[in-house]
Amino acid sequence: MNCFQIIKSVLDEAYSQISGNEEEKDSFIKAKLDELIENYKRLLDGIQIDYSNPITRFAYIYKYVTSHANLVYTIIEDSDELNRIFDQEKVNVACIGGGPGSDFLGILKYLMRNEKTPKVKFQLCDREKTWAESWSDVDDKVDPKFTISTSYLPLDVTDPLDWRSHTKYFQSDIFTMIYFMSELSSLRDDANEYFSNLFSAVKSNALFLFIDNNNPEFYDWFDELAKEHGLEIMESRETDMIVPFDENKSDLGEYYDKFSYPKLRANVAYRIGRKI
Numbered sequence: 001m002n003c004f005q006i007i008k009s010v011l012d013e014a015y016s017q018i019s020g021n022e023e024e025k026d027s028f029i030k031a032k033l034d035e036l037i038e039n040y041k042r043l044l045d046g047i048q049i050d051y052s053n054p055i056t057r058f059a060y061i062y063k064y065v066t067s068h069a070n071l072v073y074t075i076i077e078d079s080d081e082l083n084r085i086f087d088q089e090k091v092n093v094a095c096i097g098g099g100p101g102s103d104f105l106g107i108l109k110y111l112m113r114n115e116k117t118p119k120v121k122f123q124l125c126d127r128e129k130t131w132a133e134s135w136s137d138v139d140d141k142v143d144p145k146f147t148i149s150t151s152y153l154p155l156d157v158t159d160p161l162d163w164r165s166h167t168k169y170f171q172s173d174i175f176t177m178i179y180f181m182s183e184l185s186s187l188r189d190d191a192n193e194y195f196s197n198l199f200s201a202v203k204s205n206a207l208f209l210f211i212d213n214n215n216p217e218f219y220d221w222f223d224e225l226a227k228e229h230g231l232e233i234m235e236s237r238e239t240d241m242i243v244p245f246d247e248n249k250s251d252l253g254e255y256y257d258k259f260s261y262p263k264l265r266a267n268v269a270y271r272i273g274r275k276i
């Protein structure tokens with residue numbers, strides 16, 4: 001399966017977990033898609049999004065995972081520094097706030113497109129435990145020449161009692177933070193200790209890929225942490241990105257006709273950093 005066929009299979013599972021007949025499910029999903037758009041505009045007001053319900057998970061994967069995976073893929077494709085790391089034999093990736101799978105699927109798409117076959121271990125670090133179910137069997141859906149594995153690390157970055165005992169993933173080669181810090185912006189005082197601890201504990205030469213909404217409230221936070229903890233910023237951009245979907249829409253099957261386009265345009269800020 002390619003990445004979008006994998007997403008379709010995960011969407012099928014999420015769809016089957018929603019109760020009601022097809023018409024009811026579709027109307028719940030459409031309402032949730034509209035609600036998510038509104039909620040993401042209000043993150044700075046302290047809106048917290050609950051991903052535990054299957055309608056939200058379906059809507060998020062359909063509209064945002066598809067898009068964010070393509071953003072991750074496009075940025076890696078254009079970065080020599082990120083390219084090079086996948087020439088290693090083994091790569092460990094920690095996806096912080098990566099439960100929905102976008103970060104990992106973007107990397108997988110890059111590997112598939114470039115026929116690169118390092119052994120990649122993805123750790124999806126996220127507070128929401130229900131995401132784990134979606135990706136637990138993904139290695140069975142991928143051509144066996146791509147030796148990837150995913151494991152789920154449940155942690156809440158606002159709760160030191162929860163995150164402090166987990167340290168192994170600090171040895172990862174890459175840390176992705178895709179649309180994660182914006183989600184925490186109203187909880188910055190509670191989450192900052194987690195990020196400070198992470199940025200100071202990672203190994204030398206570890207890479208960071210940060211992508212988020214193009215708003216200084218979000219990227220200034222990342223930049224401040226980078227400065228404070230010795231991250232060399234190798235690329236720093238604020239830009240509009242168009243997410244190419246034409247090649248993927250048939251892979252999304254009937255959902256593409258029912259729920260219209262996933263997110264197509266993204267006004268993003270992104271950073272590629274390296275721990276000195």
Ligand SMILES: C[S@@+](CC[C@H](N)C(=O)[O-])C[C@H]1O[C@@H](n2cnc3c(N)ncnc32)[C@H](O)[C@@H]1O
Pocket residue numbers: 051064065068096097098099100101102103125126127128155156157158177178179180183184
């Ligand atoms: C907007 S999603 C981004 C997901 C993914 N990186 C992407 O780009 O599609 C934010 C993620 O952060 C997780 N999250 C929210 N608050 C969290 C917290 N306090 N600790 C850990 N994860 C959290 C959510 O469960 C969700 O999976």
